[in-house]
Amino acid sequence: MSEGTMQRRAQRDQRDDQSVQRTGRLRAALAVAAVPVMLVAAGCSGDSGSGSDDGGSPAAGAGQTTSASSSAAPTVPPAAYKTLPKVCDVLSKKTLEELVPEAKAGKAGNTDDTSTRANCSWDSLKNNGVKGSQFRWLNVSLLRFESDIAGGAADQQAHAYYEKQVKGATSVQGAAQTRQEPLAGTGNEATSVRYDLKKKEGAFKQQTVVARVENVVVTVDYNGAGLAGDKTPDADDLTKAAQKAAKEAVASVTAANTGTGSGSAAKPSSGAPSPSASAAKS
Known part of the structure; x- marks a missing residue:
């Protein structure tokens, strides 16, 4: 190799x-x-x-x-009142004759659901000849709230709306001599507001009573004026008349839901105060 x-x-x-x-x-x-x-x-x-x-x-x-x-799903208590009375029938014939003596019939407002919202108005013009005339206008409105998750308990919603109505009545543009006071014995809470308002037709005395009974808010507007030289009506008399109408309307709402007709006896709901702090006399 x-x-x-x-x-x-x-x-x-x-x-x-x-x-x-x-x-x-x-x-x-x-x-x-x-x-x-x-x-x-x-x-x-x-x-x-x-x-x-x-x-x-x-x-x-x-x-x-x-x-x-x-x-753990959120819940709210159900509404206490489920319906409203016929709004043009909430006042007695006697009361209507006192407040609007010349009125023929009440005029109901347009609404899609009378079980939640309704109003009725009356007007009266009493001619006193050369002395002038006495004008009266009355309106009753009812608003019922339902409980829901988004809005909360029905009586809480009604209370918030009640306070809003009172605030609106005390802040009318052009109003003078505005006064407000709590009104006892009218639902869960109620406030009476009055003021003077000058219009081209004359000097008007305006009365507004806002009341809450459970989940329903009742608003009564009542005004009067002496026209064509007639005397201006007494504000105290108009206030008493408006308060009387509010008590009757509240009682009608309660009767429509409980059958008792004792609206002034309704107990305050736990969800809203009574009377409201906003009802303090100004």
């Missing part, structure tokens, strides 16, 4: 040894790398088994959460 041949064989043997060594190292590395993969697989298998060992507890927990959410 020549020296060259022996040298080439030695180089080939050396390369074979190196190849075997690299193959051994690669196999070792692959074996080491396979260990974490197997551990991860085993871990995942363990988690899966743990879930099944709970006997479906995750599903049971979800059911408990749903049940708790359902029981």
